[in-house]
Amino acid sequence: MSVPQSxxxxxxxxxxxxxxxxxxxxxxxxxxxxxxxEVPANVVATVAFAGHxxxxxxxxxxxxxxxxxxxxxxxxxxxxxxxxxxxxxxEIANMVAGTFRNRLAAVEPSSDISVPTVTIGTDFSTLYSxxxxxxxxxxxxxxxxxxxxxxxxxxxxxxxx
Amino acid sequence: xxxxxxxxxxTMRRIIINTLNxxxxxxxxxxxxxxxxxxxxxxxxxxxxxxxxxxPEMSGVEFARAVRANDATxxxxxxxxxxxxxxxxxxxxxxxxxxxYVVKPFTPATIKEKIEAVLKx
Numbered sequence: 636m637s638v639p640q641s642x643x644x645x646x647x648x649x650x651x652x653x654x655x656x657x658x659x660x661x662x663x664x665x666x667x668x669x670x671x672x673e674v675p676a677n678v679v680a681t682v683a684f685a686g687h688x689x690x691x692x693x694x695x696x697x698x699x700x701x702x703x704x705x706x707x708x709x710x711x712x713x714x715x716x717x718x719x720x721x722x723x724x725x726e727i728a729n730m731v732a733g734t735f736r737n738r739l740a741a742v743e744p745s746s747d748i749s750v751p752t753v754t755i756g757t758d759f760s761t762l763y764s765x766x767x768x769x770x771x772x773x774x775x776x777x778x779x780x781x782x783x784x785x786x787x788x789x790x791x792x793x794x795x796x
Numbered sequence: 797x798x799x800x801x802x803x804x805x806x807t808m809r810r811i812i813i814n815t816l817n818x819x820x821x822x823x824x825x826x827x828x829x830x831x832x833x834x835x836x837x838x839x840x841x842x843x844x845x846x847x848x849x850x851x852p853e854m855s856g857v858e859f860a861r862a863v864r865a866n867d868a869t870x871x872x873x874x875x876x877x878x879x880x881x882x883x884x885x886x887x888x889x890x891x892x893x894x895x896x897y898v899v900k901p902f903t904p905a906t907i908k909e910k911i912e913a914v915l916k917x
Contacts, residue, residue, distance in 0.1 A: 656901035657811070708807055710814050722807040729805075730900050733879025737899065745882045750850065 638770040638785050642739075643667045646692070647772050649734035650783050653727065654776070658707040663775040673773070674780050677701070678720065679754045679761050680728035684736055686746030690787040692732035693761070694724065695771075700779035701755075725751035731783060764789075798841075799824045802833035802859065803848040803877075812846055812877065815904050819911075830854025834862055837869050844911060849878035849889070857892045864893035873914035877902065 647664050654660050676695035683691050696704070698720075705723035706713040728751045736748055754761070763769065766789035774781045799816055801824055803809045813824045825842065827833040829851040837845065845863065849856040856876055863869045873895040878885075881899040889897060895914040898906055 653901045656903055705807075709810050719807060722805055726805050726807045730879060733881070733900065737879070737881040740882050745884075748879070 637667075637669050638768050638787060640667075642785060642787075643770055643772055645738050646731075646735050646783060646785050649738060650731050650772065650774065652734055653730045657730065658704060660704065660707050660776055662781070665773045665775065667770045667772050669770055672771075672782060676782070677755060677757060678724055680724040680751055681753075682728045682732035682751045683749040684732060684746045685749075687744035688739070688746050688787060690767070690785065691763075692728060692735060693784040693786065694728045694731060695782040695784065696724070697779055698755070700776055700781050703777070703779065721753040721755060725753045728753075735785075797821050797823065798843045800827065800833060800836055800842040800845045801825070801847075802827045802830060802836075802845065802851070802856070804828050804851040805848070808848065808877075812907075815907050816846075818904055819908050821911075830856060830859030830862070833859050834869075837863065837872070838866070841869070842872065844873050844875060844914065846875045846877055847894075849876060849880050849885075857889055857894075860889065860893040873917070875910055875914055877907075 651662055654662050672695060677698040678696045678701040680694040681691055701720045701724050702713050702716045704727060705716045705720050708723050709719060732748050736746055763786055768787040769784060771782050771784040799821055801809050801812050809826045816824050825836060827836045831854040847856040847859055860874050875896050876889050876894045877898045877900060879900045886897055896910045898910050
């Protein structure tokens with residue numbers, strides 16, 4: 636099942652704000668989708684939230700995109716990125732989820748966010764319970780695909796706006 | 797101007813220090829949580845502390861309370877940089893002794909403005 640468009644619009648604008656402000660890396664947003672990733676992700680950064688809403692914000696990227704993001708965040712050349720990717724991608728997920736949470740808190744009771752977790756590898760899938768609502772917002776970042784997914788627990792049926 | 801940047805994220809410490817360097821502030825030290833921040837502050841006084849909120853061992857709010865409770869450090873301005881932007885969060889931080897508040901993501905102009913504000917206060 637998919638997530639309401641208003642929440643996805645908020646997630647897209649939160650993601651764009653983080654990338655514009657902290658990285659000076661403009662993103663080209665594409666239409667939200669519910670299907671699997673077009674390109675397997677090597678880096679998955681996740682932040683959970685709980686309170687008025689419960690779920691996850693998940694950032695998917697290739698390793699090349701993650702290195703580009705890390706390079707821009709730290710102000711160092713891509714070839715000098717060495718071991719900083721997990722912390723940088725965790726911080727990206729933290730800021731996207733935090734900005735998303737803050738925008739929702741302006742119009743509804745607030746939720747708290749968790750510390751980020753980051754998975755990096757070449758042959759893995761991230762699977763979730765079938766009892767969730769999920770939609771993914773794909774972006775193009777200077778030719779590299781990047782996605783941000785919103786996953787909401789199924790017990791919010793009827794409470795989604 | 798001497799700064800102490802307290803954040804458990806090495807990435808965020810580097811971003812803040814890079815921002816401070818761009819603003820002309822080059823004397824920056826760092827700590828990975830509130831406990832390390834207290835030790836650093838006690839050993840070497842600074843003019844401004846910039847701290848995160850959510851950190852292991854000692855959070856930014858606990859750190860601010862501890863700084864204000866110590867006669868040797870209670871006057872140092874504390875700028876909190878965090879994703880926590882709820883009104884209740886800001887009130888809690890200010891009550892704990894935080895001087896001013898920056899919500900991530902931030903621009904260098906915002907950091908500059910907040911530094912100037914805490915120095916004038």
